[in-house]
Amino acid sequence: MLTSPPDLALQGLAHVGETPLLCAACGSGYALRIYKRGPREPFPASVSCLGCGHWEDCSPVLTNGMVDAALEARTGRKVAADIDTFVAEWRGRIFQGELVAEFIPDDAVVMLKALHGEVSKDARRWWGGKKRAVRTRAKETTGAVKAAAKEKAGDAAGAAKSAALAADWALRTGGAGPDTAPKKPRSRCTVKGCRGGMVTLSTKVHSTTGKTSEVKIPCGVCHRRKPV
Ligand SMILES: [Zn+2]
Ligand SMILES: [Zn+2]
Incomplete structure (x- = not known):
């Protein structure tokens, strides 16, 4: 029953x-x-x-x-x-x-309307939150950039140094410019023991004392030897 x-x-x-x-x-x-x-x-x-x-x-x-x-x-x-x-x-x-109310089609309509209202409210809230986050991040980024710019402006010596390095590089690359050029010296050399264009060897041959000593020679592969 x-x-x-x-x-x-x-x-x-x-x-x-x-x-x-x-x-x-x-x-x-x-x-x-x-x-x-x-x-x-x-x-x-x-x-x-x-x-x-x-x-x-x-x-x-x-x-x-x-x-x-x-x-x-x-x-x-x-x-x-x-x-x-x-x-x-x-x-x-x-x-x-x-x-007790039995379900009628209009209930669905009203429910959907209410649901839609809730959904768009939620969406607005969600977007509101996102926008706030973006605004905050933008503020932080701008702040960081400003701080960096300030630092740079204050560090005149550093700026001069990098300018000099760029000029140096331009000279050595025939004016390829600093935009693409700085990548090259950073690339690793495949020669074992090569550090910045100099290969360190353990050898007796070149030793004046006859004992094993370390000798640095310019790398013949990468030619990254720093100008003396
Ligand atoms: Zn009862
Ligand atoms: Zn090398």
């Missing part, structure tokens, strides 16, 4: 006459499910309480006929803002209340 959908899913308090319909066990009337029982109208309906789990097999106030009357009288919902209410009369008894 509990596994089948109820005939009436009450939303909030329903009333029979002036009396609120309440769970016989816990006294709450806010989560009641009504089931028709048996074939005849005057038979008592069953009431299930979702609050406490109590199952009232034979309601003292509700009959199958009242459930049917309620189903017939229910307003239903057309748009999302509607509520599903009923005021039913059965053999002189007034049964009224509200039913």
Whole structure:
């Protein structure tokens, strides 16, 4: 019985006459499910309480006929803002209340609208955060660049030195310019023991003392020997 959908899913308090319909066990009337029982109208309906789990097999106030009357009288919902209410009369008894909203297409529309609103709000928040981060980073970068520029301007000697190096390089490369040229001296030489164009050898041959000593000779492969 509990596994089948109820005939009436009450939303909030329903009333029979002036009396609120309440769970016989816990006294709450806010989560009641009504089931028709048996074939005849005057038979008592069953009431299930979702609050406490109590199952009232034979309601003292509700009959199958009242459930049917309620189903017939229910307003239903057309748009999302509607509520599903009923005021039913059965053999002189007034049964009224509200039913749990059943899903209608307009609910989807409203939900999607709300969802869309939330999504774009989130997106705005997300972008806002990103923009802030970018602004902060830009500020930091600008600051760093400014600081570097200041440092450079202050270090006139360093600037002169690099200018001199550039000029030197230009001289040696026939004016290839410092833009592409500085890469070349940085490239590693494949000759073992070559450091900056000088190869260090351990040798007895060149030693004046006859003992093993280290001799530096210009590298014949890379010719990176520093000008003396
Ligand atoms: Zn209960
Ligand atoms: Zn070399």
